[in-house]
Amino acid sequence: MGMTDNDKRIEAQSMTAVPPSSKMERGETRQYPSHGLPPGYNEDKIMLMTRDPYWVHAYWEITENRKKNLMKEYSNDLFEKGRMVLRVYDVTGVDFNGSNARSYYDIDINESARNWYINVSQPNRDYIVEIGVIDKNGNYIMIVRSNKVKVPRDSVSDVIDERWMMVDEMYEKLFRLSGGHLIGLGSEEIMKMISQRISGELSSGGVSSFSGSGALPIKAEKPRKFWLVADTELIVYGATEPDAKLSVQGKTIPLDKDGTFSLRFALPDGDHFIPIKASSFDGLEEREIKITVKRKKD
Incomplete structure (x- = not known):
């Protein structure tokens, strides 16, 4: 037998959340509203x-009011007939004013997108990104502009900061004061060295007096549980076309949606050869990078 409209209303009322101030019967459960982002x-x-060094990530929000104002200012079919783009500017070494970038390029995006991974191709540069619309006549209209970021180098810096250089004499003095000259010696050699130093200080008057007998008491040290563990791992990461086929050491590796990949390797002592090969989706093009890593633990 089907439910009447009245039955549906009663059932709906029985499923509503119980107000915090009301009393609950035993066995009832209280429903709370969701508080997601x-x-x-x-x-x-x-x-x-x-x-x-080669990738930046952009995320954004464009309100409906902003879109309405742009359509009112330019054209009612601005978003319908135009195409939305991310315009990526290289602004290294310039005070960017919207028209003085060193270079730029556009990435087509769909109107529903809210974030994008961008391959900038050149490391150690400054970038700014805009979201804009290219209208049906080919004119670019900026919607919103990002902050500026700098991508790091992809190699070790070749800059040597002279402020942190140290002449040999100063280094040797600091090294000896810190006890560095004792590194590599056994406990017997260290004790002999200390004894000789004390004897020299006694004979030269460097030590004025000792209490008690002339013998120097040596306090036995308690056994210590001092220890050290260290190891290494290797992380290999990169990117290619999202529809490419990738293999590392002959094994097929799935790519993320944006074409990136990241792998973590154990790194025992010895030589490690890591060939990375990418093939285009149609199999007509291939690229290969061979990485060799050597680890030695002393």
Whole structure:
């Protein structure tokens, strides 16, 4: 027998959350509203973050009011007939004003996108990203501009800071004061060295007096449980076309949606050869990088 409209209303009422002030019967459960993150914060904003020397990540929000104002200012079919893009500017060494970038390129995006991984291709550079629309006549209209970020180098710095250099005489003095000259000696040699130093100080008057008998008491040390453990691992990461086929050491490796990959290897002593090969989706192109790592633990 089907439910009447009245039955449905009664059932719906029985499923509503119990107000905090009401009394609950034994066996009842209280339902609370969800407090998840909001879909947006009603701000026209784009944020740019560095991921590694070759990739940055952008995320953004564009409000409906901003879109309506742009359509009112330019054209009602601005978003319907135009195409949205991320415009990536290289602003290394310039005070960017919107038109003085060293170079730029566009990435087509869909209107529903809210974030994007961007391959910047050149490390050790400064970048700014804008979201904009290219209208049906080919004119670019900026919607919002990001902060500036710098991607790091992909190699060891060749800059030597003279402030941290140390002449040999100063280094040797600090090394001896810190006890560094005792490194590598056994306990018997160290005790002999200390004894000789004390004898020299006694004969030269460097020590004025000792209490008690002339013998120097040597206090026995308690056994110590001091220890040290160290090891290494190797992380290999990179990126290629998202639809490419990738293999590392002959094993097929799945790519993330943006074409990136990251692998973690144990690194025992010895030589390690890590060939990385990528093939285009149609198999017509291949690229290969061979990495050799040597580890020696003394």
